[in-house]
Amino acid sequence: MKKTDTKERILNEALKLFAEKGYEATGVTDIAESVGIKAPSLYKHYKSKKDIFDGIIERVSEMDKEQAKEHEMPEETIEAAEDSYKNVPFEKICEFTKAMFLHWTEEDFSGCFRKLVTLEQYKSPEMGKLYQQYISGGPVKYMADIFSAVAESESEALLLAIEFYGPIYLLYSIYDDTSDVKSAMELIERHIQSFSELIDKTK
Amino acid sequence: MKKTDTKERILNEALKLFAEKGYEATGVTDIAESVGIKAPSLYKHYKSKKDIFDGIIERVSEMDKEQAKEHEMPEETIEAAEDSYKNVPFEKICEFTKAMFLHWTEEDFSGCFRKLVTLEQYKSPEMGKLYQQYISGGPVKYMADIFSAVAESESEALLLAIEFYGPIYLLYSIYDDTSDVKSAMELIERHIQSFSELIDKTK
DNA sequence: TTGACAAGCTAATAGTTTTTAGCTATAATA
């Protein structure tokens, strides 16, 4: 049954290389070497270098759909928050945020993909879209929706979302430099803690 | 006197291309075309593609020294802040921050350089250093130094720095997507405003 | 005016990298 899942290995090794050197700078030879085969053998599994890249992108959107189902805090949480705002479930938001952070850092595939899309974001509008969707604008919009329940205006909700997510987003970069998950997580917790207190006061 | 500053134009056009496609993906032919000459003519001004790249990096460090002198808020502001914290000069911090933001977005050269170093950050430790220095870790450290005057501990200062700078950092990405300076600046102002109030309260 | 240099061009070279062709052996299938 283990029919030498070479195709899968190619995808993973290619992603790893793309993530640190970028698509163009990564040679099909490098990929092959990482997998432990010769370059021409790649073409038994993918019809071109671009095809490998496309495979990665497709894989991500698959994973994203599953991910969305597992951490399906949207509905309930939003309702709970809208519920006249007695108690915003910061516990849940905190858990969710930490899970997201770990997802984009420690998880092999997603961590590399985040880097890859960071490197490719300006090359095409499609890549820019993906970066926004997963890493920057998307999460902001998501949080803004949640905060719109407790904010006085849309623009207030946006500001809150940026103040909430900005530090998380910044910690991706700091994590990339230090590889120190522990202190990143600690900072996230403290940030969310102080943020929740801020909200309580302004209320 | 206008001895057709081709060398300068090459630098600028190359940077523009590097900033959106990355170094590897940009052909020496592309650069030449942007300048309006043929590829081999480039070699009358630079001895290699890498040499153009290096010229850009060098130029940046020159510009950085000047920039540092103009907006020389370091000394005075820090002292003022250290001065037992009567009134952190948020006015100055605000002006400084907005100037920084405009510098890395609207200024042609610096704006492109920010993108370039974003795209190259994982390729080599040197590039990673530059990204950290100018765009992420550097500003955080800088603000942490300032906040250490009003914070109870180093780690508290770090948290404040991240909460202050994170949103700014995030706005770079949002700006890249929307090109809307006006609303970015407005959000920065409101963020700093609300941040300063937060500090006042916790004091 | 003349000589030298600067800066461009075309044509060609050298080096890389992606991709194809064709062969071989193993594993699955009939």
Added chain:
DNA sequence: TATTATAGCTAAAAACTATTAGCTTGTCAA
């Protein structure tokens, strides 16, 4: 068992890119 498909390999072709060689023109100083 005979056959067929899979997945690897080597060798080579094709395509691209950076770079060099050598020529030409115009400018500026002697």
